[in-house]
Amino acid sequence: MPLGHPALKICVLGDGRSGRSALAAALAPARTHHRGVRVTTWIDPNTGAECEVWDQDGCCLLDSLGQSYLASADGFLVMVDARDPEGLAAVPVLLDAVQDLHGARPSRIVLNFLAGETAETLDPPIHGVPVVRLDARCEREVRAMVSELVPEMIAFQRDHGTD
Numbered sequence: 001m002p003l004g005h006p007a008l009k010i011c012v013l014g015d016g017r018s019g020r021s022a023l024a025a026a027l028a029p030a031r032t033h034h035r036g037v038r039v040t041t042w043i044d045p046n047t048g049a050e051c052e053v054w055d056q057d058g059c060c061l062l063d064s065l066g067q068s069y070l071a072s073a074d075g076f077l078v079m080v081d082a083r084d085p086e087g088l089a090a091v092p093v094l095l096d097a098v099q100d101l102h103g104a105r106p107s108r109i110v111l112n113f114l115a116g117e118t119a120e121t122l123d124p125p126i127h128g129v130p131v132v133r134l135d136a137r138c139e140r141e142v143r144a145m146v147s148e149l150v151p152e153m154i155a156f157q158r159d160h161g162t163d
Contacts, residue, residue: 007041007050008153010146011070013094014079015087019112019136023079024055026142037069042143044150051146051153053077070098074153075106077146082113082133095127104128106152108145112136 012020024030027042040053056069070076078094080087091109099105109126111133125131134141 006157007052008074008150008157009072010051010053010075010077010149010153011073012053012055012077012079013098014110015081015090017081017084018079018087019081019110020055020079022136023077023110023112023142024053026137026139027051027053027146030055042146044147046147047150047154049150049154051150053146070102073102073105074157075149076108077149078107078109078129079112079136080109082111092126095129099127106149106156108132108149110134110136110145 012023014020021038024038024040028040030038030040036056038055040055042051042053043049044051054069054073076098078091080091082088095107095109104127107129109129109131111131113133113135132145134145136142
């Protein structure tokens with residue numbers, strides 16, 4: 001993105017076992033640590049867009065972060081451990097809550113599983129949100145998935161002025 005253009009804000013949602021922090025770490029080390037939130041900055045090599053990936057601390061619940069965590073987000077990544085049936089069942093509820101509060105945004109549901117594991121299945125997409133299966137520790141997979149989401153977020157930011 002051109003110099004001076006606002007960074008794209010991506011909020012990572014999911015419980016403490018979902019792989020949120022592993023996904024953020026696969027992009028880059030956290031550069032900023034707000035109370036309850038780690039922010040990782042990554043430059044998409046395809047577009048040059050600066051992406052801020054917001055990851056809630058495991059000790060800080062999304063409820064306690066309030067609206068500020070989700071505010072002005074250009075996109076959401078909903079992380080879920082593919083081996084966790086309760087986590088899988090909670091995905092539609094979480095998507096409903098986020099979309100009710102902030103409207104539909106470019107998003108992905110990320111089924112996190114370790115290489116070689118078999119994963120539970122979801123019927124993609126859920127509420128129009130595509131489901132991606134990957135190992136959140138795999139830098140190549142994570143970067144490819146986020147790069148695919150970036151053009152949608154750029155268009156959303158341009159059309160809705162989330163900056």
